[in-house]
Amino acid sequence: MTVKIEIQRGSAVPLSRRHPKFLGQGMLKGMEVVLDHWFKSFGPKLENFSQTAGIFTTEYPEERLKLAEAYRNLPILLYDDETGQELCTSCLQCEKICPPQVIHITQTKDPSTGKLVLAAAEFIIEYDACMGCGLCAEVCPFDSIKMDHHYELSTADHASLTMHKADLLRPVSYYQSLAPTFWEQTKENAYKKLQNTVKRRSGLLGIAPSMVGKVQPPETKPAE
Amino acid sequence: MEALINYLLNTALNLHAPEWVILLIRHLLVATILFLVVPFQMLLLTYFERRVIARMQDRVGPNRVGWEGVLQPIADAVKMFTKEDIVPAAADKGVHLLATGVVVVPTMFMLSVLPWGPGMTPVDFETSLLFFFAISSVSAIGLVMGGWSGNNKFSLLGAMRAVAQMISYEMPAILSILALVLMTGSMSISKIVEAQGGLIANLTDLPKVPDLGLGWLLFTPVGFLAFVCFFISALAEGERTPFDIPEADSEIVAGYMTEYSGMKFGMFYLAQYVLNFALCAITATLFFGGWQGPGVSQLSAMGANNQLFSILAGALGVVYLLLKTYFFFFTMVWIRGAFPRLRIDQLMGLGWKFLLPLTLVNIFSAAIWAACIHWGPEQGLAFLSAFGPWKRWAIAFLSTLVINLLAATLLVRINSSAESSMPKLVEDQKFGAVTLP
Amino acid sequence: MEIVVQILFMLISALIIIAALMVVSVKNIIHAALWLFTSFFAVGALYLLLEAEFVAVIQVLVYVGAVSILVLFAIMLTRHVTGEGQNQLYSRWWLGLILALTLFGAIIVPTVFKQKWNIPAPTVVTEPQNAEPVVAGVADIGKAFMREYLLPFEVASLVLLVALIGAIVVVFEERTERRVILTLAESWALRQKESAKVDQ
Numbered sequence: 001m002t003v004k005i006e007i008q009r010g011s012a013v014p015l016s017r018r019h020p021k022f023l024g025q026g027m028l029k030g031m032e033v034v035l036d037h038w039f040k041s042f043g044p045k046l047e048n049f050s051q052t053a054g055i056f057t058t059e060y061p062e063e064r065l066k067l068a069e070a071y072r073n074l075p076i077l078l079y080d081d082e083t084g085q086e087l088c089t090s091c092l093q094c095e096k097i098c099p100p101q102v103i104h105i106t107q108t109k110d111p112s113t114g115k116l117v118l119a120a121a122e123f124i125i126e127y128d129a130c131m132g133c134g135l136c137a138e139v140c141p142f143d144s145i146k147m148d149h150h151y152e153l154s155t156a157d158h159a160s161l162t163m164h165k166a167d168l169l170r171p172v173s174y175y176q177s178l179a180p181t182f183w184e185q186t187k188e189n190a191y192k193k194l195q196n197t198v199k200r201r202s203g204l205l206g207i208a209p210s211m212v213g214k215v216q217p218p219e220t221k222p223a224e
Numbered sequence: 225m226e227a228l229i230n231y232l233l234n235t236a237l238n239l240h241a242p243e244w245v246i247l248l249i250r251h252l253l254v255a256t257i258l259f260l261v262v263p264f265q266m267l268l269l270t271y272f273e274r275r276v277i278a279r280m281q282d283r284v285g286p287n288r289v290g291w292e293g294v295l296q297p298i299a300d301a302v303k304m305f306t307k308e309d310i311v312p313a314a315a316d317k318g319v320h321l322l323a324t325g326v327v328v329v330p331t332m333f334m335l336s337v338l339p340w341g342p343g344m345t346p347v348d349f350e351t352s353l354l355f356f357f358a359i360s361s362v363s364a365i366g367l368v369m370g371g372w373s374g375n376n377k378f379s380l381l382g383a384m385r386a387v388a389q390m391i392s393y394e395m396p397a398i399l400s401i402l403a404l405v406l407m408t409g410s411m412s413i414s415k416i417v418e419a420q421g422g423l424i425a426n427l428t429d430l431p432k433v434p435d436l437g438l439g440w441l442l443f444t445p446v447g448f449l450a451f452v453c454f455f456i457s458a459l460a461e462g463e464r465t466p467f468d469i470p471e472a473d474s475e476i477v478a479g480y481m482t483e484y485s486g487m488k489f490g491m492f493y494l495a496q497y498v499l500n501f502a503l504c505a506i507t508a509t510l511f512f513g514g515w516q517g518p519g520v521s522q523l524s525a526m527g528a529n530n531q532l533f534s535i536l537a538g539a540l541g542v543v544y545l546l547l548k549t550y551f552f553f554f555t556m557v558w559i560r561g562a563f564p565r566l567r568i569d570q571l572m573g574l575g576w577k578f579l580l581p582l583t584l585v586n587i588f589s590a591a592i593w594a595a596c597i598h599w600g601p602e603q604g605l606a607f608l609s610a611f612g613p614w615k616r617w618a619i620a621f622l623s624t625l626v627i628n629l630l631a632a633t634l635l636v637r638i639n640s641s642a643e644s645s646m647p648k649l650v651e652d653q654k655f656g657a658v659t660l661p
Numbered sequence: 662m663e664i665v666v667q668i669l670f671m672l673i674s675a676l677i678i679i680a681a682l683m684v685v686s687v688k689n690i691i692h693a694a695l696w697l698f699t700s701f702f703a704v705g706a707l708y709l710l711l712e713a714e715f716v717a718v719i720q721v722l723v724y725v726g727a728v729s730i731l732v733l734f735a736i737m738l739t740r741h742v743t744g745e746g747q748n749q750l751y752s753r754w755w756l757g758l759i760l761a762l763t764l765f766g767a768i769i770v771p772t773v774f775k776q777k778w779n780i781p782a783p784t785v786v787t788e789p790q791n792a793e794p795v796v797a798g799v800a801d802i803g804k805a806f807m808r809e810y811l812l813p814f815e816v817a818s819l820v821l822l823v824a825l826i827g828a829i830v831v832v833f834e835e836r837t838e839r840r841v842i843l844t845l846a847e848s849w850a851l852r853q854k855e856s857a858k859v860d861q
């Protein structure tokens with residue numbers, strides 16, 4: 001028999017329990033449950049959340065939970081594995097939308113012509129002030145800036161948290177391993193745009209510093 | 225021990241030390257050992273409790289510092305030592321400082337009268353059982369001092385609660401052990417332990433039973449009831465969880481410890497765990513035979529010829545006592561894992577309306593027990609001496625069993641009916657405004 | 662050994678006297694109470710020195726463990742604890758002094774003058790080797806209470822009983838006036854019961 005009692009804060013349902021056979025029966029039952037959990041905690045670990053007895057702690061440095069694809073920590077920049085071309089065109093969209101204004105981009109000028117090239121000369125993100133909102137990744141039309149899954153960033157050195165372009169660049173394959181389905185959705189679009197961008201770059205401009213020397217700079221000169 | 229010191233000083237070194245020097249050295253040595261062992265035990269207990277309660281709640285508990293986390297308490301101690309000691313500006317500084325000492329010292333005293341093994345009582349005297357409880361009540365003053373001097377309403381509230389609880393639970397605790405005093409005819413803890421040899425029935429009652437060290441007082445109806453009452457009271461005195469009202473951290477921060485930090489807080493913590501340890505040990509000693517166990521008395525009998533055997537007997541006795549003590553500490557943690565905190569009126573009701581009458585009845589049955597077993601024509605009970613010891617024991621067992629069962633059921637009846645006949649609902653009641661179907 | 666006992670006695674008595682003086686002279690009431698316990702405790706130690714263990718333990722149990730706590734409790738419930746800036750002395754303190762001196766004299770004068778002061782030189786009492794040591798044990802005290810001093814004992818317990826009943830009468834509230842805050846389930850059970858009564 002249950003009766004619902006309406007009160008101002010909500011409702012309460014007093015349950016009628018079986019009448020105890022002897023004094024302290026309920027207390028003994030409670031103690032039995034606790035002891036049962038104690039014994040089971042020495043047994044195998046929990047595998048899924050439908051089980052109720054057994055240890056469910058994930059012992060962090062050795063064991064890690066699998067992160068969801070949509071997990072986001074702090075932003076990184078992508079470059080193509082084969083050609084070493086960065087996806088970023090320094091369109092400054094992300095710099096404009098960033099709420100705490102921690103993205104600082106310097107656009108590239110062609111040294112010979114003095115004209116702007118679609119590549120970032122320097123790309124700084126202040127990781128210490130970035131709040132991980134992910135707006136930069138949302139807004140980027142070239143799928144160049146993405147949210148990383150790496151979260152062990154603690155350091156005693158404050159200055160090292162100002163990340164420069166060289167620290168931020170990751171190959172596309174890295175991002176693909178983090179979020180395969182997401183990359184699958186945007187892959188085609190991203191590469192098409194990258195091809196367009198590359199057409200308007202020259203020499204080593206726009207090639208990730210770590211890939212310089214390993215790849216051939218593109219032959220095509222920008223049509224002028 | 226005296227013999228050993230005497231040998232070392234007078235025979236080996238030829239110093240002609242008088243008796244009191246030897247006694248002094250002996251007491252200093254024992255005190256040093258106790259003071260070394262006690263904080264160590266406390267560290268071990270905190271670790272033990274945290275691991276056990278964690279497993280009861282499906283967690284792992286501290287397992288990082290050292291192998292499986294055994295060094296965790298040492299890390300905690302280092303933290304305590306190096307923390308800043310903050311005294312509130314408006315505090316009564318002297319009392320604030322003194323309170324820690326007044327809390328810690330009595331708990332250390334409590335351990336000095338415990339029989340750790342056969343013939344291993346640091347200070348053995350006639351009224352040691354009473355001393356144990358008398359000295360434990362002194363630390364209540366320390367709690368009040370600490371609670372008041374901090375100039376904080378939470379610590380004052382905590383101190384008030386602690387004292388109310390301590391006073392009301394000291395009564396059932398002392399009354400329940402009084403029954404044991406009647407049964408064994410002694411107020412010395414070591415004599416009560418010695419009386420618990422035997423098997424089910426103890427040796428003083430039935431001299432012919434085999435001595436397996438299992439004649440625990442728990443196996444008598446009087447002892448059982450006394451154990452139940454005493455253990456509940458011990459939980460309340462040690463401020464263990466269903467009775468942790470004085471330091472209810474969800475209500476009054478940390479009770480009387482609120483204004484303490486650093487090592488002073490550590491001292492309160494130490495006192496609490498030492499008190500818990502002492503209470504567990506005294507429970508094991510009084511009701512579960514202390515160092516008594518299979519083999520101890522045989523070994524110490526063999527020790528008359530060979531010193532080695534008596535040392536072995538001592539070691540075995542200490543192991544038995546510690547095992548029993550840790551079992552009770554486990555039970556305390558188990559209870560902590562199982563039950564929520566009591567409300568203060570429930571606490572008082574349980575103490576005064578249930579435990580106190582029960583222990584009084586228990587004293588009556590203990591008197592009957594003592595009369596059945598020990599009395600004879602001298603006391604005007606000549607007819608009892610017509611029965612053999614077995615018969616007398618059976619009569620005592622049955623009659624006390626009946627009395628205690630009757631008393632317990634009656635008290636449960638009375639208390640549960642008092643609960644159900646609740647007073648009338650007052651119309652302008654503030655908190656109980658309900659709309660019912 | 663005697664010297665040690667003498668020194669201990671001196672120290673303990675000095676502590677008792679100093680603590681007692683502090684009780685009446687410090688301004689803060691809580692401090693006064695704490696000094697009171699110190700003197701209680703020291704008295705317990707004095708009993709222990711007299712080898713009256715039982716009395717000493719009871720002294721600690723009753724006076725230090727219970728009475729002092731109640732004293733502290735009562736003090737903490739009052740408002741002005743510190744009492745700084747208040748005058749310790751009543752304006753007609755000389756009256757009290759005279760009264761106290763008179764009472765003290767009334768006790769001490771007859772004692773001093775009736776006593777024969779030719780104290781014999783202390784003789785070393787050599788007890789026989791196997792004599793039972795005379796210790797005021799628990800059993801002796803119990804027998805004294807239950808045989809010789811039964812009447813005073815019972816009268817004292819009667820006084821305590823009267824005090825208990827008096828305390829209950831003073832704080833007793835009529836059952837109907839008592840305000841109880843019920844839990845939801847309790848008040849629901851109460852209503853249930855009342856409606857059942859109405860149905861019948």
Ligand code: SF4
Pocket residue numbers: 087088089090091092093094095105139140141142143144145
């Ligand atoms: S990361 Fe994206 S949004 Fe930001 S500047 Fe580069 S291309 Fe533009």
Ligand code: SF4
Pocket residue numbers: 074075097098099100101102103125129130131132133134135136137
């Ligand atoms: S995640 Fe948010 S805060 Fe961080 S850089 Fe991108 S937009 Fe700025």
